[in-house]
Amino acid sequence: MLEQILTVSFMTAFLAAAVRLAVPLMYGGIGEIIAEKSGILNIGMEGVMLSGAFFSFAGAWFSKSLMVGLLCGILGGLAVSLLHGLLSITLIQNQSVSGLAINMLMLGVTSFLYKLMSNGQSYQQLETFQSIALPGLSSIPLIGPAFFNCDILTYILYIFLILTWLFYKKTNLGLSFAAVGEHPRAAESAGIHVNQYRWIVMIFNGVLGGIGGAYLVLVQLGVFTENMISGRGYIALATVILGRYTPFGMFGAALLFGAANALQIRLQTIGVSISPFLLAILPYALTLIAMLGAIGKSSEPEALSQPYVKGSR
């Protein structure tokens, strides 16, 4: 069995699958990092991604254009995040409750709309985004085919991860956005409009989560199915914690989830008899253990999920 695994072709295919499975998590994760760094916890990421998935499918189907589909997915995700913004920023409601309610609502809404749209028929798969091999980079053994022979959305994600990292590390605005999540009162006293900034992060949260959902449809599967996010939104939340609220940490954590998933699929195809279900437990168990390991050096923004009311302590 080990000989079968330790071949270059197996490892290459495995890594490539890991990356592909991780990309939606990474989109959700980066959207969540941006929101949480400014103090908004969006448990509703699952709903955001589901909305992104459905509307991207509907958009692409009716327009016959992947780009229009992507745009619809973005708008679908955005609408959900803005609803969360309304409930948690403007109406200062409990962010966890709001997020959960949104997940249930979107599960119903997307299933309903899909039934309405399909009327019982099943759809053909959409044409999906094509892979683009980056010349040079993609011929690096192992890593090349996995990371540099991907679709356009994956490359955009790479760029976005780097930009996000630079934004928080190097820019004036990045510092302000982080201060909003750490100590809103200090931010306000430095002249930052806390809730305005929080609305802005919810826009990013929705757009990126929407793309994450759309990715499943427009790149991976070409179809929409009910409840197709099936927990990826929650896993994205876990990758953020595991990655300690940094883009690259989250990248690594999402890759871990992707790898565990890919391993389970790959092992099945070569007929290895470890239960895929036991393998699927691995990333969740790892997350719990990793969270225990992170005790004491918490990187969670201090004002996470606390509503900010101007003038209060």
Place this chain on the structure above:
Amino acid sequence: MQNEKNRTRAVTDVIIILVLTILTGTILIIACGANPADAYALFFRGIFGTKAGFTEIFVKACPLILTGLGCAVVYRTGFFNIGAEGQFYVGAMITTIIALNLTAVPGILRLILALAAGFVAGGLWALIAAVFKAKFNISEIIVTIMLNYIAINFLGYAVRSFLMDPAGNVPQSAKIDEAAQLKVLIPATRFHAGILIAVACVFVVWFFLDKTTMGYELRAVGLNKRGSACNGISVMKNIVLSAFLSGGLSAVAGGIEVLATQKKLLEGISANCGYTAVLIALVAFNHPIGVLIVAVLYSAMQVGASSMQRQMGVPSSIVNILIGVVVVLILARELFHKIKIRNNKEKGGRA
């Protein structure tokens, strides 16, 4: 004065939420191209038309009542357990194992033992999150969600290996023998004895929360942890206790589904009731009797909606949308008053 003002406010809130929810339902029905009057007629015929349909409400409500109670108990202490789903599965698994294997024990005793073991196992499963929270201050939300996936995947493994029916090759357990089943009480329906257990639990939990010193402590801790601690009430003890109870109740829901409705363990047996339960508890404001009422109403809507789906093609996911809408409206209820105040101001300005 203020109490009365709050009360009238609450009544107007309820009315506004009801009207908006019914309005949403009607719009959704129209969107499907159905005639709302016909649809509602079917909806009510589905609920009240047949004995089987009416009793089916309680069959569907049974797991929701128990998981909803589990959520209500634990939310009273401010511990946001979203792990009812996983606790349900743990309970279902343990109950199955006991019911299938302890064949030496006579039926009714085995049944009680199986449910009790499920209760304890589910309680312990929930306790993991409580310990993470109380000892290490790690968010219970993420922990319980992770635990859900672990439980669900483990069940997937179990029904394909050690719990798989040796006589078949479908991923499900062997059938529970009749002696250990929860009996159907009304012939020609699925109305089973487990429903009585669920209703009994409502009153037990209500009694516990309302009439015992433990319930008093839970309430105090949920409302003000610091104040409770300063008066000598242990915060940790109460979080742990409520988490255990919560997990146990959800687990019993799983056990009853196995012993009464499905008569075997299979994947997807919870039908997501662990997540629905969260919303049911929220809508019921964590009151046990409220949970009973909301769970029954929700199930009635499901039964009515599935009859609409069968005969008019109106998707039954309308019900999911509507409960989501209700919770969002409850959260957004401040908005009604803001709008009202603005309107009043405008009127005042003109006059």
Place this chain on the structure above:
Amino acid sequence: MPLLQMKHICKSFSGVYANEDINLTVEKGEIHALLGENGAGKTTLMNILFGLYRADSGEIFWKDQLANFTSPKEAIAAGVGMVQQHFSLVNKMTVLDNVILNLKGNAFVLNRAAARARLVELAEKYGLQVNPDALICELSVGEQQRVEILKALYRNVELLILDEPTGVLTPQETTQFFDVLRNLKNEGYGIIIITHRMSEIMAISDRVTILRDGKQVADLVTAETNPGELSAYMIGRELNESYNIEETPKAENMLVMKHVSNDHKHHGRHKIEAIDLVIRKGEILGIAGVEGNGQKELAEVITGIQKKKSGQIILDGQDMAGKTIRERYEAGISYISEDRLSDSLITGMNIIDNLLLRDYKKLPFAKHSIVNRSAMRKNAKEKMQQYQVRASGKSGVDTQVRLLSGGNQQKLIIARELTDSAKLIIASQPTRGLDIGATEFVRQQLINQRNAGKAVMLISADLEEIMALSDRIAVLFGGKIVGVLSREEATVQKIGLLMGGISEEEEK
């Protein structure tokens, strides 16, 4: 040309004057002290200057220009900086990042090298040594204060307002801090320092303005005054209320504290050290002192909310070591906390339930863990009547406690805590925020307890209250008891000096 002139500033909150016709002038290179008791209106006045509040009337001139700032942003832009009592620093960011947070002159991509250079230069110039790359959470409170000052200096302020800056500093840090202030003064900065501490005013300030009950009672040149005069101005009138204080025997000890220190690293903000105290039966012991000198810690160590690190606490001959909060209550320690809403009450519960927070497990309210609602209700009705708790509306004992007025909330706590079995009553700021009627009621209740042979520890920032009620007065300063005076020997002046950290010998 004066740097700042505030003229005839008035500000009232719901009809009560917080500032009434106050005038304040600060020159360049002047350290101006603002002295007064808690609630005298010092912070309100400074918040008006800094743009956090708007004055009802009066004018502010900044460098002879009319300038009523409407936000801190405007004030800072004009050159007024304020270091609040509670710092506004982001814990997980570096010192440098905190200083340059959202600065107007920042480029989109931060130039940290240039900013660091300027920060280091500023820090060296004024002796505000701090590592620019350290995280705030790694710094001591004193270092954090330096960061706050650097933040203001970096923004080119010319007037610096410091609200109780030394409250959080050790004596050594205070000395260093004063050197910094002198440097700033020599560079021409104007400084307003809000404080209670007479010794500091004498040591550092050029002039001092004294507020009492929102009014300006004096504007003095520091060199021409002395601590005695300052404390007389600050506290003002002699006491006029008299209470029915009977002779009590006071022969036996109720509470004995031997060398008690708290575990302040794990609990509480402040430290208490080697406290030796005795309260006798039939006695009220007043604890005077500026807030934040360990009052809350003292109360919580006795009640068991905080752990003690060392020492011994003995109640009526019984050692309290290892006893839980509830066991101590049952042994006879009752507690009226200064933080009524968070520590003493559960405001989301009703009157019935709040009255039983201590006794809900006992007969007749519960038997075999099952509560007896009618006994609980009866108890609430009786207590409401006996202690004159009034709930507006028709709900009576079912009224949620958050809907009660402050006075009624406090009466509720008293009704619960002053049980027959209580031996020691710790009352912390028991009349704060109450109207005159409720205040009188609460004070009379405490005296009744004393007359009945119990012991009362009265912790209050209101010196008048302490002097009117106490048999003896202990003064807490920097977590230590710096003096204990009998009722006869206590004068406003003596206590005022002790509260400011000056012992009698030092004054002479």
